[in-house]
Amino acid sequence: MRYCAGMRLYTFRHSPNALKVRLALAELGLAYEPVEIDLFRGEQRAEAFARLNPHRKVPVLEDGPLALRESNAIIAYLGRTHGTTRWPDVxxxxxxxxxxxxxxxxxxxxxxxxxxxxxxxxxxxxxxxxxxxxxxxxxxxxxxxxxxxxxxxxxxxxxxxxxxxxxxxxxxxxxxxxxxxxxxxxxxxxxxxxxxxxxxxxxxxxxxxxxxxxxx
Structure with a gap:
């Protein structure tokens, strides 16, 4: 995997939307720090997480100063910044x-x-x-x-x-x-x-x- 300093993914292993981003990161060979938020136990309701995503949903990607929510927005961002052959350049x-x-x-x-x-x-x-x-x-x-x-x-x-x-x-x-x-x-x-x-x-x-x- 390629390492990206400061990249952190707030995820939940059973979440379909978080899976989309984990798949994209795996396809790109990008290393990241996973932070598990157990949605079934209500951990998304914690105020610290709500400051990252007021909708209290995963995934959220932190890449340096950027905190980005919505799985498909994250995928497009990863494609633009790290996509190589996995994202069109036309x-x-x-x-x-x-x-x-x-x-x-x-x-x-x-x-x-x-x-x-x-x-x-x-x-x-x-x-x-x-x-x-x-x-x-x-x-x-x-x-x-x-x-x-x-x-x-x-x-x-x-x-x-x-x-x-x-x-x-x-x-x-x-x-x-x-x-x-x-x-x-x-x-x-x-x-x-x-x-x-x-x-x-x-x-x-x-x-x-x-x-x-x-x-x-």
């Missing part, structure tokens, strides 16, 4: 990468997270389940997003044959659907193959990717 290609990050933020992670919470988190932790209507809407919206992704995946990764940091974000979201009723290789063969391709990378193991479903 404006049109960068716009495509950003488009996928925005797609994830608006249309994928929120709905995949609702299904994950219902299938994995609530049963294993005893935390409150989501309302049935919320889960139904999440399923409908995730289905539309998976249909779009299936239609647009033309190669191994989102930006054709080369892995980019945008894949870290979308891949982490898709991992939340493993074992759910939307884990359907018959309907979405390219999406499922893409997800498993990402899970087979060294960065997945290094980032602790399976912790989002292993809450034991």
């Amino acid at each position: 404006a049109t290609s960068e716009a495509r990468a950003l488009q996928w990050l925005f797609f994830d933020s608006a249309h994928l992670t929120p709905h995949c997270s609702a299904i994950w919470w219902t299938n994995v988190v609530a049963p294993k932790t005893g935390l409150p389940a989501l309302a049935e209507a919320v889960v139904k809407r999440a399923s409908d919206e995730a289905t539309r997003s998976l249909d779009l992704l299936e239609a647009e995946l033309e190669d191994q990764y989102l930006l054709k044959s080369s892995m980019s940091l945008a894949d870290c974000s979308v891949g982490a979201a898709l991992s939340l659907l493993r074992g759910s009723h939307l884990d359907d290789a018959g309907r979405w063969p390219k999406v499922i193959a893409y997800r498993e391709r990402l899970r087979s990378r060294d960065s997945w193991a290094e980032a602790g990717g399976d912790a989002v479903s292993d809450l034991g």
Whole structure:
């Protein structure tokens, strides 16, 4: 790994959004200091953490004087500052990468997270389940997003044959659907193959990717 003086990541091993950033850091070979914030125990409510992120969510990246929240903003920042081959240096290609990050933020992670919470988190932790209507809407919206992704995946990764940091974000979201009723290789063969391709990378193991479903 390359060492970046002063880089610190406030994370939680079971958080899908924190996983996105850990994946990006692993793909870039960047060393950092992890600070674990246990969301299930409410550690995000501490005032010291709230000063870093008033929304009391992870991840937060500190890089020198910069404190940056929102996982996909962090990914874009890492791409711009350390991206080498993992982030486009052409404006049109960068716009495509950003488009996928925005797609994830608006249309994928929120709905995949609702299904994950219902299938994995609530049963294993005893935390409150989501309302049935919320889960139904999440399923409908995730289905539309998976249909779009299936239609647009033309190669191994989102930006054709080369892995980019945008894949870290979308891949982490898709991992939340493993074992759910939307884990359907018959309907979405390219999406499922893409997800498993990402899970087979060294960065997945290094980032602790399976912790989002292993809450034991």
